[in-house]
Amino acid sequence: xxxxxxxxxxxxxxxxxxxxxxxxxxxxxxxxxxxxxxxxxxxxxxxxxxxxxxxxxxxxxxxxxxxxxxxxxxxxxxxxxxxxxxxxxxxxxxxxxxxxxxxxxxxxxxxxxxxxxxxxxxxxxxxxxxxxxxxxxxxxxxxxxxxxxxxxxxxxxxxxxxxxxxxxxxxxxxxxxxxxxxxxxxxxxxxxxxxxxxxxxxxxxxxxxxxxxxxxxxxxxxxxxxxxxxxxxxxxxxxxxxxxxxxxxxxxxxxxxxxxxxxxxxxxxxxxxxxxxxxxxxxxxxxxxxxxxxxxxxxxxxxxxxxxxxxxxxxxxxxxxxxxxxxxxxxxxxxxxxxxxxxxxxxxxxxxxxxxxxxxxxxxxxxxxxxxxxxxxxxxxxxxxxxxxxxxxxxxxxxxxxxxxxxxxxxxxxxxxxxxxxxxxxxxxxxxxxxxxxxxx
Numbered sequence: 001x002x003x004x005x006x007x008x009x010x011x012x013x014x015x016x017x018x019x020x021x022x023x024x025x026x027x028x029x030x031x032x033x034x035x036x037x038x039x040x041x042x043x044x045x046x047x048x049x050x051x052x053x054x055x056x057x058x059x060x061x062x063x064x065x066x067x068x069x070x071x072x073x074x075x076x077x078x079x080x081x082x083x084x085x086x087x088x089x090x091x092x093x094x095x096x097x098x099x100x101x102x103x104x105x106x107x108x109x110x111x112x113x114x115x116x117x118x119x120x121x122x123x124x125x126x127x128x129x130x131x132x133x134x135x136x137x138x139x140x141x142x143x144x145x146x147x148x149x150x151x152x153x154x155x156x157x158x159x160x161x162x163x164x165x166x167x168x169x170x171x172x173x174x175x176x177x178x179x180x181x182x183x184x185x186x187x188x189x190x191x192x193x194x195x196x197x198x199x200x201x202x203x204x205x206x207x208x209x210x211x212x213x214x215x216x217x218x219x220x221x222x223x224x225x226x227x228x229x230x231x232x233x234x235x236x237x238x239x240x241x242x243x244x245x246x247x248x249x250x251x252x253x254x255x256x257x258x259x260x261x262x263x264x265x266x267x268x269x270x271x272x273x274x275x276x277x278x279x280x281x282x283x284x285x286x287x288x289x290x291x292x293x294x295x296x297x298x299x300x301x302x303x304x305x306x307x308x309x310x311x312x313x314x315x316x317x318x319x320x321x322x323x324x325x326x327x328x329x330x331x332x333x334x335x336x337x338x339x340x341x342x343x344x345x346x347x348x349x350x351x352x353x354x355x356x357x358x359x360x361x362x363x364x365x366x367x368x369x370x371x372x373x374x375x376x377x378x379x380x381x382x383x384x385x386x387x388x389x390x391x392x393x394x395x396x397x398x399x400x401x402x403x404x405x406x407x408x409x410x411x412x413x414x415x416x417x418x419x420x421x422x423x424x425x426x427x428x429x430x431x432x433x434x435x436x437x438x439x440x441x
Contacts, residue, residue: 216413
């Protein structure tokens with residue numbers, strides 16, 4: 001008999017279900033199991049007197065053991081869990097679980113039992129494979145899968161090509177971030193902080209429209225709920241743009257398409273398990289210059305910073321912008337433009353000294369830095385020299401010597417997007433978190 005996924009049980013009849021035991025009540029005459037697979041849960045009801053061999057198997061089981069259940073699915077109004085139960089003819093024990101070393105959920109106190117406190121996130125990461133078995137955690141990765149699939153489809157339908165760039169590189173790819181240095185035979189190499197240089201090489205190669213999903217590494221000793229030393233990036237670059245506003249338009253359309261797809265497929269589950277409503281945004285997204293944003297934040301919240309710091313966006317200003325954009329534009333997204341040149345990467349095009357790029361803020365957190373890139377060799381070389389990088393990025397500058405179209409792009413952090421979508425910390429949304437103090441499991 002072929003395996004039946006729990007969500008596919010629609011009528012009375014023979015089934016073969018496989019999964020983990022989420023709950024087990026083994027009484028004197030009756031036993032009740034709740035079995036969970038990746039698609040859902042189902043009750044298994046055992047009358048011990050009628051099924052002595054099955055009852056013997058039940059007596060050996062523990063929560064989180066893995067079983068194969070063969071029997072009859074019976075729909076009945078008396079079963080609260082989906083209105084269906086399985087009457088088993090056979091229970092095959094695939095694996096018996098030891099007592100779990102972590103508590104995945106907080107359990108409130110009853111008259112007979114004390115409350116059970118949930119294990120800390122760091123304790124749960126120590127046993128991440130156990131922690132990941134919950135509905136809430138598995139939803140995270142269903143959402144991420146839907147998110148990246150939707151963005152891929154959006155782009156491939158618009159003639160983008162998916163590429164895969166090296167993660168071992170000979171020079172740092174971002175001027176403002178620390179890099180991981182690794183020994184590479186007889187010399188040093190670095191783990192890529194971004195596919196930026198190679199995305200632009202693809203523009204010089206005439207690919208015109210490309211995207212990539214892959215790991216990104218940042219050697220930052222940050223301990224916030226949104227920073228990590230390795231994360232999954234979703235990057236794109238495209239040619240023959242007229243300004244960075246073309247890049248912004250592409251991003252807002254991409255995100256709107258993706259959020260609509262996620263909302264249609266998982267919006268109700270997100271609301272039920274995380275208590276957050278996923279709002280599909282309207283386009284165009286609101287735009288403010290950095291100076292306008294600081295002016296509005298001062299008017300609305302009395303927020304001020306020293307004049308010399310106004311060329312960049314502070315973390316506090318990001319947070320406050322969420323309340324501002326909801327109130328002023330009835331929106332969750334905000335494009336911020338006109339940053340100071342000293343705060344932007346050397347490869348951003350400038351017009352009258354102003355970098356032709358933006359940050360995109362969602363729910364008070366920066367999710368993107370995007371820009372039109374400087375594609376003219378002499379100007380790009382001068383901007384690299386200005387930041388003392390000309391020798392370090394000589395191989396990159398060569399991409400622009402032999403003709404390169406005007407182009408721009410941006411990158412998104414898949415993990416950060418998921419974090420904001422579900423309202424939880426970065427450690428929760430990553431399959432395995434990596435930080436300054438975390439290299440295992």
